[in-house]
Amino acid sequence: MKGEGYVEPSPFSLTIALPMLKHRICRNGHTVDKMDYRGKCFKCSAEQSKRSRDKLTKLSPWYACLERARLRAKKKELPCDLDCDWARARYTGKCELTGIVFKRANRKGGRCFSPSIDRIYPHLGYVKSNCRFILHGLNALKGSGTDNDMIFIASRLVNHR
Numbered sequence: 796m797k798g799e800g801y802v803e804p805s806p807f808s809l810t811i812a813l814p815m816l817k818h819r820i821c822r823n824g825h826t827v828d829k830m831d832y833r834g835k836c837f838k839c840s841a842e843q844s845k846r847s848r849d850k851l852t853k854l855s856p857w858y859a860c861l862e863r864a865r866l867r868a869k870k871k872e873l874p875c876d877l878d879c880d881w882a883r884a885r886y887t888g889k890c891e892l893t894g895i896v897f898k899r900a901n902r903k904g905g906r907c908f909s910p911s912i913d914r915i916y917p918h919l920g921y922v923k924s925n926c927r928f929i930l931h932g933l934n935a936l937k938g939s940g941t942d943n944d945m946i947f948i949a950s951r952l953v954n955h956r
Protein backbone atom coordinates (compact mmCIF):
# COMPACT_ATOMS: atom_id res chain seq x y z
CA MET A 796 0.00 0.00 0.00
CA LYS A 797 1.23 3.44 -0.90
CA GLY A 798 0.38 5.31 2.29
CA GLU A 799 0.70 8.95 3.12
CA GLY A 800 4.19 10.29 2.79
CA TYR A 801 5.06 7.85 0.01
CA VAL A 802 7.56 9.34 -2.38
CA GLU A 803 7.96 7.92 -5.83
CA PRO A 804 11.67 7.02 -6.20
CA SER A 805 13.25 9.23 -8.79
CA PRO A 806 14.74 7.41 -11.77
CA PHE A 807 17.98 9.26 -11.16
CA SER A 808 18.64 7.79 -7.72
CA LEU A 809 17.95 4.26 -8.89
CA THR A 810 19.82 4.11 -12.12
CA ILE A 811 22.75 6.43 -11.66
CA ALA A 812 23.46 7.45 -8.10
CA LEU A 813 23.18 4.04 -6.40
CA PRO A 814 25.72 2.17 -8.47
CA MET A 815 28.18 5.04 -8.14
CA LEU A 816 27.83 5.19 -4.38
CA LYS A 817 27.68 1.51 -3.62
CA HIS A 818 29.89 -0.39 -6.02
CA ARG A 819 33.40 -1.02 -4.86
CA ILE A 820 36.19 -3.07 -6.32
CA CYS A 821 38.05 -5.29 -3.88
CA ARG A 822 41.77 -5.91 -4.07
CA ASN A 823 41.10 -9.16 -5.95
CA GLY A 824 39.13 -7.33 -8.61
CA HIS A 825 35.58 -8.29 -7.59
CA THR A 826 32.95 -5.62 -8.10
CA VAL A 827 30.70 -5.74 -5.02
CA ASP A 828 28.20 -3.45 -3.37
CA LYS A 829 28.81 -4.61 0.21
CA MET A 830 31.64 -5.78 2.40
CA ASP A 831 31.19 -8.35 5.16
CA TYR A 832 31.72 -7.63 8.85
CA ARG A 833 35.48 -8.13 8.56
CA GLY A 834 35.66 -5.57 5.76
CA LYS A 835 36.21 -8.31 3.24
CA CYS A 836 34.26 -8.62 0.02
CA PHE A 837 31.57 -11.31 -0.06
CA LYS A 838 32.98 -12.98 -3.15
CA CYS A 839 36.43 -13.28 -1.57
CA SER A 840 34.90 -14.70 1.64
CA ALA A 841 32.87 -17.24 -0.31
CA GLU A 842 35.94 -18.31 -2.26
CA GLN A 843 37.96 -18.63 0.92
CA SER A 844 35.40 -20.79 2.69
CA LYS A 845 35.05 -23.00 -0.38
CA ARG A 846 38.84 -23.45 -0.40
CA SER A 847 38.90 -24.47 3.26
CA ARG A 848 35.93 -26.82 2.75
CA ASP A 849 37.69 -28.42 -0.22
CA LYS A 850 40.86 -28.80 1.83
CA LEU A 851 38.95 -30.49 4.67
CA THR A 852 37.15 -32.80 2.23
CA LYS A 853 40.44 -33.72 0.59
CA LEU A 854 42.18 -34.45 3.89
CA SER A 855 39.19 -36.09 5.59
CA PRO A 856 36.62 -37.18 2.98
CA TRP A 857 34.74 -39.06 5.70
CA TYR A 858 34.20 -36.00 7.88
CA ALA A 859 30.85 -34.84 6.49
CA CYS A 860 29.25 -38.27 6.71
CA LEU A 861 30.58 -38.78 10.23
CA GLU A 862 28.90 -35.52 11.25
CA ARG A 863 25.65 -36.56 9.55
CA ALA A 864 25.72 -39.96 11.28
CA ARG A 865 26.25 -38.33 14.67
CA LEU A 866 23.31 -36.02 14.05
CA ARG A 867 21.08 -38.93 13.01
CA ALA A 868 22.11 -40.82 16.16
CA LYS A 869 21.19 -37.86 18.32
CA LYS A 870 17.88 -37.33 16.54
CA LYS A 871 16.90 -41.00 16.75
CA GLU A 872 18.31 -41.30 20.29
CA LEU A 873 20.55 -44.18 19.28
CA PRO A 874 23.85 -45.06 20.95
CA CYS A 875 26.86 -43.52 19.16
CA ASP A 876 30.58 -43.86 19.82
CA LEU A 877 31.88 -42.99 16.34
CA ASP A 878 34.81 -40.60 16.29
CA CYS A 879 37.42 -39.25 13.89
CA ASP A 880 39.97 -41.94 14.77
CA TRP A 881 37.48 -44.66 13.93
CA ALA A 882 36.51 -42.99 10.63
CA ARG A 883 40.12 -42.33 9.60
CA ALA A 884 41.07 -45.97 10.21
CA ARG A 885 37.96 -47.45 8.64
CA TYR A 886 37.59 -45.29 5.51
CA THR A 887 39.31 -46.66 2.41
CA GLY A 888 37.76 -44.47 -0.29
CA LYS A 889 35.69 -47.40 -1.55
CA CYS A 890 32.28 -48.83 -0.67
CA GLU A 891 32.81 -51.78 1.69
CA LEU A 892 30.05 -53.80 0.02
CA THR A 893 30.53 -53.10 -3.70
CA GLY A 894 34.14 -51.93 -3.99
CA ILE A 895 32.93 -48.89 -5.95
CA VAL A 896 35.14 -45.81 -5.49
CA PHE A 897 33.30 -42.99 -3.71
CA LYS A 898 32.59 -39.72 -5.50
CA ARG A 899 31.86 -36.41 -3.87
CA ALA A 900 28.25 -35.31 -3.81
CA ASN A 901 27.65 -32.59 -6.38
CA ARG A 902 25.59 -29.44 -6.11
CA LYS A 903 22.73 -30.82 -8.15
CA GLY A 904 21.98 -33.32 -5.36
CA GLY A 905 23.76 -36.24 -7.02
CA ARG A 906 24.99 -38.13 -3.99
CA CYS A 907 24.32 -41.70 -5.07
CA PHE A 908 28.06 -42.47 -5.11
CA SER A 909 29.06 -40.44 -2.07
CA PRO A 910 30.04 -42.23 1.15
CA SER A 911 27.59 -42.84 3.95
CA ILE A 912 27.80 -44.62 7.28
CA ASP A 913 25.65 -47.75 7.42
CA ARG A 914 24.48 -49.48 10.58
CA ILE A 915 24.91 -53.22 9.91
CA TYR A 916 22.13 -54.00 12.41
CA PRO A 917 20.05 -50.81 12.47
CA HIS A 918 18.77 -51.31 16.03
CA LEU A 919 22.32 -51.49 17.49
CA GLY A 920 22.97 -47.86 16.58
CA TYR A 921 26.09 -45.98 15.57
CA VAL A 922 28.66 -47.99 17.48
CA LYS A 923 32.06 -48.71 15.97
CA SER A 924 31.61 -52.48 15.67
CA ASN A 925 28.26 -52.00 13.90
CA CYS A 926 29.19 -49.38 11.30
CA ARG A 927 30.82 -49.29 7.88
CA PHE A 928 31.21 -46.98 4.89
CA ILE A 929 28.97 -47.80 1.94
CA LEU A 930 27.53 -45.92 -1.04
CA HIS A 931 24.80 -43.46 -0.16
CA GLY A 932 22.61 -45.03 -2.86
CA LEU A 933 23.14 -48.53 -1.49
CA ASN A 934 22.35 -47.36 2.03
CA ALA A 935 19.13 -45.84 0.72
CA LEU A 936 18.21 -49.15 -0.90
CA LYS A 937 18.92 -51.04 2.32
CA GLY A 938 16.82 -48.63 4.35
CA SER A 939 15.92 -50.24 7.63
CA GLY A 940 16.26 -53.74 6.19
CA THR A 941 18.99 -56.32 6.64
CA ASP A 942 21.92 -57.19 4.36
CA ASN A 943 19.93 -60.18 3.14
CA ASP A 944 16.94 -57.99 2.25
CA MET A 945 19.24 -55.69 0.29
CA ILE A 946 20.97 -58.56 -1.55
CA PHE A 947 17.61 -60.18 -2.33
CA ILE A 948 16.25 -56.95 -3.84
CA ALA A 949 19.46 -56.29 -5.78
CA SER A 950 19.56 -59.79 -7.27
CA ARG A 951 15.89 -59.60 -8.27
CA LEU A 952 16.55 -56.21 -9.82
CA VAL A 953 19.35 -57.65 -11.97
CA ASN A 954 17.61 -60.91 -12.90
CA HIS A 955 14.05 -59.68 -13.34
CA ARG A 956 14.66 -57.11 -16.08
Ligand SMILES: [Zn+2]
Pocket residue numbers: 821822823824825836837838839840
Ligand atom coordinates in the same frame (compact mmCIF):
# COMPACT_ATOMS: atom_id res chain seq x y z
ZN1 LIG B 1 36.85 -9.84 -3.58
